[in-house]
Amino acid sequence: MNLAGLFQPQYGNKGSGSRSGSVRAPISVTASGNYQTQQVIKNLSPGQTIQGEIVNRNGNEVQIRVDKDVIITARLDKDISLAVGQNVTFEVKNQSGQQLALRPLYENLSQNPNVLKALEAAKLPLTDELMRMVSSMMEQGMSIDKNALLDMGKLISAHSGVNPETIVGLRSLYLPVTPENIEQFENYQNYRHQIVSSVTEFLSELPSAFQTMVAQGQAEGAVNFYKQVLQLFAESSMQGETQNAMQNAVQNNEAGKVIFADAGRPAGGMQEEAQAAGKESVLNAAQNQAEGRMTESIIRIIDGEGDAKAVNADGTAVGKGADTMASQERVSAQGGNLQNYTPLFEVLNQDARNTLFNLLEGIGFSKQQLSQVADGSMPVKQLLQDINTMLTVNAEAVSRESVINLFGSRVYNQLLNNEVLQQWLLKPSDVGQKNTVEDFYGKLREQSARLTEALGQISKDIPLAKNLSTMQSNIEFMNQLNQAFNYIQLPLKMSGGNAHGDLYVYTNRRNAPKEDESVSALLHLDMQHLGTMDIYVKMKEKNVSTKFYLKDEQTIDFIADHIHILNERLSERGYTMNVEMVMSKEEEKGMDVMETMSAQEKRENILAQYSFDVRA
Template sequence: MINNNVSQSNINMGKAADSQPINSQSKLSSSVPPSPVSKSSYPLNNTIGLEKGQIIQGEVVDLRSNEVSVKLEDGRILTGKLEDGNHLAIGENVTFQVEEVSLKSLSLKILSESQAVLKDTTIDKALEAAGFSKNNKNRGIVKSLLNQQMPIDKNTIGLLIKQSIAFKDTPIDTLVFMNKYHIPVTKENIDSLKSLSNSEQNILNHIAELTNEIPNLLEELSNRSYGEIITKGNELLNIILQNSSLNDFMENKEITLTSFDTFSASGVSSVNRDLPPLSLDSVYLNNTILSSNERLELTRFLEADPSAKSLFSEKLLEGIIDGTANMKEVAELLKEAFPSGSFQDNNNLMRDKIQSSIQHVLSAFEALQNNDPVNLINEYLTDADRIHLLQNLDGFSLPEEVNDQIQSGNISTNELLKWIQNKLSTTPESSIRRLFSSKEYKTLMKEELISKWTLTPNSLTKEGIVDDYYENLAKQLTDIKGFISSSFQGSQENLQGQAGHLQDNISFMNQINEFFTYFQLPIKLKEQVANSKLFVYTRKKERRTAEEGISVLLHLDMEHLGPLDIHVDLHNKNLVSRFYINDNDTSNLISSNMPLLEAALERKGYSLNAEVLIREKDMNIVEEFTKQEENTSFVPRYNFDIRA
């Protein structure tokens, strides 16, 4: 079968990334005789008029590695990519099926004579029975219906002919796919299906447009009356912040971020999801982590231990005793003092108690770290920006400690917006107008929306996270559309339309997921937000386990690596992965780092066999869907009544 994606630049992960490519011609010369005919003696490769799925016959005039040159009856020489052609001989007449075709490339698949005759006969009989002409377009429609295991009766063929005329730029495979899964064939749905494959029309791009535009609503609000500024500003913040209020935050200020209700023996807590996410810099080592006696014993030990006493200041030790020490600082110093996780103490009982306390602190800190990033404002606001923000917040009467956190940048976006919301009703009009028109406040709003509307790699490990993500996103989009409609009376139709487009995409994806597991996930990485698409190669009603074998396709749009397609086959604990990328530089980079991935998977009990390949075409999601339905080695037999 043809490999539509692999070029001669493929790099096998079994070889060194910088190894020299094998000379395929010299390797081939021992098993395949030299071509008796030079390609230059024939007309140049001409693919005009060829269509995907078309059957062609011709004489093999050249074989080179994974390419074959075929002379057709009209004298044309077609050169296309071909796998499993080792058994072919120059001079042999062979029947091929066109797998992929463009002005620049051609991919072929060998078709046995019986297959070719049976398929051609079936197609022609279907058209004859239905009373339609046997032109290439109609043959293509019937072939696509056969491949996707659809009826080839008169009504179905006639419907597809009409739709192909109405939507002449839409591939036949797409129209057949939509009919098969009862997706209404409309321009909107065709565009939505196309957007699933088009990296320029993904959910992330819609999110980027909205997060850029929604904060600009503040500019218009700043020109409203004082009462309306407060009312509408508060309403917009409610939509963006969604959950916990500042009152919840104030009540839990001492605990912060996570409520450690019950610790297991390993020190991992149950997390109170209702609390607002705060900075790790605001988490204190208090009674929720260690009791007062445990903190006192730990302090005495740290004062006496030679590895620790030089690291822990007197002030920090006092903070551990009274429960005001910074959790992050204590945990990092403990890891520095005891990198092996153990220490010497003659009193075995005391040693075990201290070791248990240290492990408790480190486990609790690790549990906090594994939550979603806190989105500190120093990640996107410069020192100058934060000074300007403080000036614009001058009339908000924020606590001194909050002002200090703003200046240092060690406050989360979510926490700061809650403080601002809490102070809106008591802040002078001029201060609110100044803040709402400032670029720093718009940036806060934008970053909070991005945080809400993207996922992190860590968050993907949580059960049900994808359903929750889309449910929350859909709710916020509905709320935003309602807010715009009631507050701006037609002046923000473009923004409302953008929110509607994103809702339509989500709704269409939900419709697709009735049959297949496919979704887009905007992933927030350390230095960029990347669009990702995940497709599982099985219909939902045919769910498979790792023991039975699972195949998935993951697509990532990376800022520096470019588009990246990863095909993964999992059987038990064995992973076979193929990375499809755009160029050799990216290939070398991924290849050189592959041992890190192999080692990480090995620690989790998986073995990895990976290769990095050069992509020759972009992913077409409709093709990926229909691959599950095609069985080109079998053509069902149909009986036709010409009188019908």
């Protein structure tokens, strides 16, 4: 008896992300004394496959008939669903004496003849990775002819240890297969893609990096780096005030204009430099004007606009006393923007301001400046700008010890954190403003790049450097996605805390809809208190349909109590709205960005239409 035809040769590398369990198999051969049969089985090597029928099962022990005279008795390490009479293909994981470690191939694909036929037609072996590859390609509606399988197989082999589904997913979205894109694709799949999380980690790691460098004897480098951080956000704050004034003076209300076109333009004087370098914009057009205003209105309602009270950094309510009114009058008289105004007392309490008073006195602040710090009336933006000016203009007069004490203090880092959140998160009112969203991503990319460069001159092997690198890769990945899909992340600064949003408009750039067709969008939000919610919006002419998927009845009641605000706003613009609210299923995690885009990209796939010529 010849068993050679039952086994396939080894091919390629085996991925570590298999979805199936393993089988530990002590071998029992019914044809006793058949030395040749025992030797063939003993000589099996990892990567080979064996096919057989399940003839008996008793608990975790199964008997597999691989030939009419050969039965292997195997013990299941995990709860694998195998039924008597089922034909299963196993892959040999390792061989140790008379013990075989076998693994059922991906999702029992021996039951799907098209997967096996495709590999046979391409003259490729039946390995776990390749079967998963073909299955994933079929799910994505991709071609599985010989050339397509060979090309994809080369990519799988070139990226050892990467799940085949990740490689196929990237190619189905027309994205290059690079280590950075592989990491970002899997981050998006596993809900680790949120920019708002990167911002939070940055704020946590920034003071730690400073303290670590000082402790390691790199005090000069730590001070220089923190000076660059301060300069970056203080100067950007001044540019932002100027741009906000200009944007408020010029409103673009032309219907049909795109809202996120050419996003990623660096702010201020960096724009010409970036264009000269030929940088691509971070984001292209993602939705029209009406869709943008709709999204903004929904986020504002969820944020509890009109009911939410202003809060301090510690979560306590903020009153509007005489100090507040006097401070606002001072800012207004100086031409400042009250919308972006945050007085110091809203960020630091009296004890913290006293500590800051002493630290600023040490670097040479004037009595007038210190007075505004003590009573909390100085705007936080103005304070950071004044510190930056003091350390730049009077650098030689300020002792290094005073600067280290200031930069290493908790109160200073609270101020810096407040400003970073102002610049690196979007307010609900920003979402519907074209220029604001464009400049936001341009600023985020520019600033993270400059911080990476500054940090690289000192230390590249710290968590802060990795955080900045991941953030830049995330933005670049979004840029690539936006070449074909209308998608954008919305890192939001809400009244109740920071929140993450995904906005996806169902329009493939390669197949743009006709002007008279409807526009559909999905808004996904992860809220601190309201939890995960998905809002589907469909607009056709002046008709708007919205469907809210919410976590529980309390959240439904909250949205129901505020939905009239959205209805009134849309009515003012001539729209008619229909609303539906349902509870999400417990097992649903919310919007999967990669799955949503892949679903749109799929072409019709009827398995019966696949045909293969195994003689080719």
